[in-house]
Amino acid sequence: MTASVDMGVQDKMINPEKSEEAKLKARYPNLGNKPGGSDLLRKRLQKGQKYFDSGDYNMAKAKIKNKQLPTAAAPEKTEITGDHIPTPQDLPQRKPSLVASKLAG
Amino acid sequence: MAGAGGGNSDVQWCFSQVKGAIDDDVAEADIISTVEFNHSGELLATGDKGGRVVIFQQEPETKNQPQCRGEYNVYSTFQSHEPEFDYLKSLEIEEKINKIRWLPQKNAAQFLLSTNDKTIKLWKISERDKRPEGYNLKEEDGRYRDLNTVTTLRVPVFRPMDLMVEASPRRVFANAHTYHINSISVNSDCETYLSADDLRINLWNLEINDRSFNIVDIKPANMEELTEVITAAEFHPNQCNTFVYSSSKGTIRLCDMRASALCDQHAKQFEEPEDPNNRSFFSEIISSISDVKFSHSGRYMMTRDYLSVKIWDLNMESRPVETYQVHEYLRSKLCSLYENDCIFDKFECCWNGNDSVVMTGSYNNFFRMFDRGYRQDVTLEASRENSKPRSVLKPRKVSTGGKRKKDEISVDSLDFNKKILHTAWHPLDNIIAVATTNNLYIFQEKLN
Numbered sequence: 001m002t003a004s005v006d007m008g009v010q011d012k013m014i015n016p017e018k019s020e021e022a023k024l025k026a027r028y029p030n031l032g033n034k035p036g037g038s039d040l041l042r043k044r045l046q047k048g049q050k051y052f053d054s055g056d057y058n059m060a061k062a063k064i065k066n067k068q069l070p071t072a073a074a075p076e077k078t079e080i081t082g083d084h085i086p087t088p089q090d091l092p093q094r095k096p097s098l099v100a101s102k103l104a105g
Numbered sequence: 106m107a108g109a110g111g112g113n114s115d116v117q118w119c120f121s122q123v124k125g126a127i128d129d130d131v132a133e134a135d136i137i138s139t140v141e142f143n144h145s146g147e148l149l150a151t152g153d154k155g156g157r158v159v160i161f162q163q164e165p166e167t168k169n170q171p172q173c174r175g176e177y178n179v180y181s182t183f184q185s186h187e188p189e190f191d192y193l194k195s196l197e198i199e200e201k202i203n204k205i206r207w208l209p210q211k212n213a214a215q216f217l218l219s220t221n222d223k224t225i226k227l228w229k230i231s232e233r234d235k236r237p238e239g240y241n242l243k244e245e246d247g248r249y250r251d252l253n254t255v256t257t258l259r260v261p262v263f264r265p266m267d268l269m270v271e272a273s274p275r276r277v278f279a280n281a282h283t284y285h286i287n288s289i290s291v292n293s294d295c296e297t298y299l300s301a302d303d304l305r306i307n308l309w310n311l312e313i314n315d316r317s318f319n320i321v322d323i324k325p326a327n328m329e330e331l332t333e334v335i336t337a338a339e340f341h342p343n344q345c346n347t348f349v350y351s352s353s354k355g356t357i358r359l360c361d362m363r364a365s366a367l368c369d370q371h372a373k374q375f376e377e378p379e380d381p382n383n384r385s386f387f388s389e390i391i392s393s394i395s396d397v398k399f400s401h402s403g404r405y406m407m408t409r410d411y412l413s414v415k416i417w418d419l420n421m422e423s424r425p426v427e428t429y430q431v432h433e434y435l436r437s438k439l440c441s442l443y444e445n446d447c448i449f450d451k452f453e454c455c456w457n458g459n460d461s462v463v464m465t466g467s468y469n470n471f472f473r474m475f476d477r478g479y480r481q482d483v484t485l486e487a488s489r490e491n492s493k494p495r496s497v498l499k500p501r502k503v504s505t506g507g508k509r510k511k512d513e514i515s516v517d518s519l520d521f522n523k524k525i526l527h528t529a530w531h532p533l534d535n536i537i538a539v540a541t542t543n544n545l546y547i548f549q550e551k552l553n
Contacts, residue, residue, distance in 0.1 A: 016437035017385040023440040024386060031386075040390075041331050041353065045284055045303055051195050101157040102126040102135055103545055104182040 116535060117551040118498045120491055122176055124161070125544035127489065137540040139527055143207040143215065146531040149177055149538055150217060151545055152202025156186040158219055158272075160230065174536060174549055181230050183272040186221040198223050204289050208311070211295070216275070218298060222285040225300055227276040227311060235263040276314045281307050288338045294345040301338035301350060308362075320368045321350060321360065336451075337397045344403065347372075351408060355392030359419065375417050377424045387439045387448070395451035400460040401532075407463055409454040412436060414465050414475065429475040429482065432467050434505045434516045447521050457530045466525025469514065470541050471501055487525065487539045487546040497551055 025031060051057040126135065134155025141150050149161040162180035189198040200221055208216040214231040239261040243249055284302035291298045299320070300307050306321035321338075325331055333354040341347035346362045358371035379388065391411040399406045405426075408415050412433060415425035431452075435442060442448040447468075454465040466472045467484070475482045484501045491498055504513040527540040535550035 015383060015385070017383070017387055017439060020437060020439040021386040024443060027440075027444075041334055042328065044334065045331075047285060051190075051197065053195060054190055054192060057190050057195075057197060099134070099155075101153060101155065101159050101182055102543070103124045103137075103151060103153075103159045104179045105126070 118485060118535075118537075118548045119495045119551045120493065120498065120546070121174075121495075121536070121549045122547040123489070123492050123544055124159075124547075131543045135543040137527060137543060137545060138201050138203060139205050140529045140538050140540050140545065141205045141207060141217075142529050142531055142538070143217075144209050144532060146533050146536070148180065148207070148215060149529070149547075150205045150207070151540065152185065152205050152219060154199070154201040156184055156188070156200030156202060156221065158183055158185045158202060158205065158217075158228070174534060174552075177547055181270040181272050183228070185219045185226060185228065186224065189223075203286060206289050206291050206298070208291055209295055218289050218291065220286050220289050220300065223279070223282055225278040225286070225289060225309075226274050227278070228272050229275045230270060230272045233269045233271060234265060234267075236266045237261045238264045276311070278309055278314045278317070281309075281317045287336060290338060290340045290348065292340045292345050293343050297345075299338055299340060299348060301335050303334040306335065306338055306348075306350060306368075318366070320362065320366070322367065322369060336394050339397055339399055339406075342399050342401060342403045349397055349399070349406060351394035351397040353393040354389060355394055355410060357394065357397060357406070357408060357417065373419070373422050375422045375425075377415070387443065390443070390448055391439070396453040398454060398456060400456050401458065402460055405460065407454055407456065409452050409465055411448060411450075411452075414454055414463055416463070416477070427477060429463070429473075431465055431473050432503070434503055438516065442521075445521065447524075450524055450526065452524075452526050453528065455528055455530045457535070458533050462530075464528050464530060464537065466528055466539070468521050468524050469519040470523040470525055471503075472525045472528055472539055485548075487541050487544075487548075492546075495551070498548065 051060065125137075132155075134153060134157075136154040137151055138154055139150075139152040142148070143150070147163050149163075151159050151161075153159075159182045160180045161177035163177050164175035166175050185202055186200040188200045190196075191198055198221065202219050202221060204218075204220050206218045208218070210216075214229050217228050217230070219226055219228060238245065239259055241250075241255060241258060241261075242252075278300070282300065282302040282305070284304050286300055286302050288301040289298060290301075296310060296312075298309055298311060300309065300317075301321075304322065304324040305319055307317040308320045309317045321335070323333070323335065333352045333356075336351045336353055338348060338350040341349075347359065348362070349357050349359045351357045355376065357375040359373040359375070360368035361372045362368060364370070364372065379392075394408045394410050396409040397406060404419060406417050406419065408417065408425075409431075412435060413431055414429045416427040416429075418426045439448060452466050454463060456463055461478050462474055462476050464472060464474045470487045471484050472487065473482060473484050484503070485498045486501050502510075502513045503519070504510060504515050509515050523541060525539055525541060529538045531537065537548050539546045539548065
């Protein structure tokens with residue numbers, strides 16, 4: 001066994017974080033060096049999907065018909081501008097009566 | 106060692122109840138977002154992503170089963186918050202309940218504060234078990250009687266009726282937060298409470314909803330210089346002038362409201378020094394504190410960061426007095442946890458009634474308890490497979506080395522979609538509430 005292989009194994013054991021960091025940088029070479037920096041924080045402050053206007057918002061709501069599985073990741077949300085200009089006929093009717101929580105069932 | 110709790114290493118935990126739907130197809134609205142016992146432990150409140158609150162009440166102990174503590178059954182449920190649309194910013198405001206905090210009980214009614222990202226509401230939950238009957242001018246169904254048929258006069262009386270529990274919003278505290286509210290905390294003076302968002306903390310009077318005082322503001326003049334955000338805040342349990350707030354950089358600041366109106370200057374700053382040689386891309390992210398809780402005694406506080414739970418003595422700012430590893434085996438998985446955003450999961454933590462044991466959640470529906478006195482820890486699982494009444498929970502183990510023993514689960518087999526972020530411990534007894542994605546599990550100490 002060569003000395004360099006030994007060193008590699010030892011390194012990973014001493015600092016798994018650093019080897020994980022190397023893995024990440026290998027996959028995303030353009031990743032900035034300030035992980036907790038303002039980019040990440042500002043993305044956090046702006047949590048919440050932006051819509052072009054309230055009509056667009058109602059259109060998007062109408063599309064979410066089926067139940068969604070909870071996901072671990074909140075996907076990167078790009079600006080949503082809607083597929084077309086909503087007209088009164090397109091907008092959904094008043095929200096249906098609220099469903100009770102299944103915990104109370 | 107089968108369990109940890111109450112300072113007695115022989116505590117065993119049993120399944121008691123599970124609430125919620127069994128099917129795997131989870132609607133987003135059913136995701137539980139907060140769990141909180143009231144001060145007596147008789148009531149247990151949950152909030153979910155759909156803006157709904159469900160309150161469970163413990164049944165009184167029955168004479169024929171004195172060894173079995175009462176079950177929790179539904180007491181009240183209501184829609185606390187609804188989705189809103191901010192027209193000015195074209196932003197959706199989620200109805201998800203971020204936190205629920207109970208007020209100490211002062212009269213027959215119960216009060217709680219519930220909050221979403223922008224608005225805090227004070228709810229009154231009251232019981233009605235009598236109704237007036239025998240009106241002169243109205244029939245029992247409310248229709249007015251023909252006055253010609255009224256020949257006698259009588260005094261209406263209150264008669265018992267089936268118990269009705271009503272929830273009504275008494276105050277709405279709105280428009281005080283530009284950023285997303287992450288914490289609310291009722292002061293021990295029972296008159297004020299604080300609400301914290303990413304950059305500011307406000308102080309409210311429970312009676313006054315059109316005014317609040319800003320007590321902490323960490324917003325930089327130039328947003329490009331933003332380096333940290335507020336992640337949690339809490340009032341001291343008995344010193345009404347003291348509160349703490351935690352940050353995304355792993356520091357906790359303790360403030361004294363007697364010092365000045367604006368508490369930007371902290372009275373104490375708690376931070377564990379970091380070895381610069383060990384610093385990596387992930388260091389700051391995993392040091393971000395997701396929860397801070399004072400002990401009941403007020404002498405200690407506990408913080409939760411991504412991989413550990415730390416206990417701090419308020420008299421020592423330089424480092425925690427105790428550190429417990431929740432799931433250290435994840436340190437060698439940080440790359441994938443960053444890619445799937447799990448590294449940003451916000452786990453909460455809680456103390457037991459006498460501050461001898463602390464609890465927090467993990468992945469794969471595992472949760473961990475650390476007994477501070479006996480220096481023992483245990484990993485338990487909330488799953489439907491262990492849900493036979495009064496069945497004892499078996500400790501779980503994650504295998505980290507190459508050899509996996511029977512009954513152990515390997516790190517790569519953990520389900521990172523099954524996360525336990527919210528747990529609560531009854532203030533007096535060994536009863537715990539553990540929330541999986543959409544189910545609420547109640548476990549109790551095995552009593553012989």
